[in-house]
Amino acid sequence: MTDWFEILDPRFKALVLGNVHVEKLWTGARWTEGPVYVPAGKYLLFSDIPNDRVLRYDETDGGVSIFDSPCGFQNGHTLDREGRVIACEHGGRRVSRREHDGSVSVIADRVEGKRLNSPNDAVVRSDGSVWFTDPAYGIDCDYEGHMSEPEAGGCHVYRVGTDGTVTAVATDFVRPNGIAFSLDERQLYIADTGATHAEDGPRHIRVFDVQGDRLANGRVFATCEAGLFDGFRLDRLGNIWTSAADGVHCYAPDGTLLGKIRVPEVVSNVEFGGPKRNRLYITATQSLYSVYLQVNGARRFG
Ligand code: MG
Numbered sequence: 001m002t003d004w005f006e007i008l009d010p011r012f013k014a015l016v017l018g019n020v021h022v023e024k025l026w027t028g029a030r031w032t033e034g035p036v037y038v039p040a041g042k043y044l045l046f047s048d049i050p051n052d053r054v055l056r057y058d059e060t061d062g063g064v065s066i067f068d069s070p071c072g073f074q075n076g077h078t079l080d081r082e083g084r085v086i087a088c089e090h091g092g093r094r095v096s097r098r099e100h101d102g103s104v105s106v107i108a109d110r111v112e113g114k115r116l117n118s119p120n121d122a123v124v125r126s127d128g129s130v131w132f133t134d135p136a137y138g139i140d141c142d143y144e145g146h147m148s149e150p151e152a153g154g155c156h157v158y159r160v161g162t163d164g165t166v167t168a169v170a171t172d173f174v175r176p177n178g179i180a181f182s183l184d185e186r187q188l189y190i191a192d193t194g195a196t197h198a199e200d201g202p203r204h205i206r207v208f209d210v211q212g213d214r215l216a217n218g219r220v221f222a223t224c225e226a227g228l229f230d231g232f233r234l235d236r237l238g239n240i241w242t243s244a245a246d247g248v249h250c251y252a253p254d255g256t257l258l259g260k261i262r263v264p265e266v267v268s269n270v271e272f273g274g275p276k277r278n279r280l281y282i283t284a285t286q287s288l289y290s291v292y293l294q295v296n297g298a299r300r301f302g
Helices: 010-014
Strands: 005-007 023-027 032-038 043-048 053-058 064-068 074-079 085-089 094-098 104-108 121-124 130-133 157-160 166-170 176-181 187-192 204-211 214-223 232-234 240-244 247-251 257-262 267-273 279-284 287-292
Touching: 005 010, 010 257, 023 053, 032 085, 032 279, 032 287, 043 074, 043 279, 074 121, 085 121, 104 130, 104 157, 121 176, 130 176, 166 214, 176 232, 176 240, 214 240, 232 267, 247 267
Parallel strands: 032 074, 032 267
Antiparallel strands: 005 257, 023 287, 032 043, 043 053, 053 064, 074 085, 085 094, 094 104, 121 130, 130 157, 157 166, 176 187, 187 204, 204 214, 232 240, 240 247, 240 267, 247 257, 267 279, 279 287
16 A cells, blocks of 8 residues: 555555555646536546636546636536536636536526625536535635625525525535535535634534435534545545545545545545546645546446
């Protein structure tokens, strides 16, 4: 086992590989985040938020190019059931969708007539609803968006139904951030990075029971021991691979910290990619990394 991995629980050995290394694929951003793998195109999109651009890593030749700029200071991305890219826009203060013909549709930009803050991360449920977090990082100052007054009355988590209705599903977060469903979609994990604005603020992931279109029984799933949990993804066994200051942390569904992948820059988010979804892409401060794993990422649907 190489020095890239820190094994804290024997279960971690079955998830990683002994003869691989963490590859630095590209550097040159101010802050990378929001990776999404597009299997039909064999590429990964990721954000360079302060530079107001989305970059594309081409898996076939290793090249990185600009996919979209300016882009409304996009942050988190995900795919919907039809393979369309969903984007969280700090600058646009909205969640948008790029259609197959290249046009952009608005999924949500207001709640009860008031503008959103700056959507950060999103996930699509198998019923087509879009769930997203709305902290204020993109309106706090002009670095990652446009400094603006908040209107929504807090930093909440929202659900957008297939009819376009936007509903708050969690209103007790300081700074909601990464978001992902459990494999059976009966639970929803949501990070709170409130510690960025208060020394004793939250630095944890909470898990909720999903009851229809509502959330219930929220409790702390894991507290970060190195920096903050920002974005995260699940593997096909339900383990949570999450960003942290010293690399990627892997948690079992029971909340046990199984192990870590050491990354030399502060990690913001991860995404499973490659045709077999066994390559973990890692956005970390100025750079993009990847590492092959023994475990495959969760299938998005089906
Ligand atoms: Mg985030």
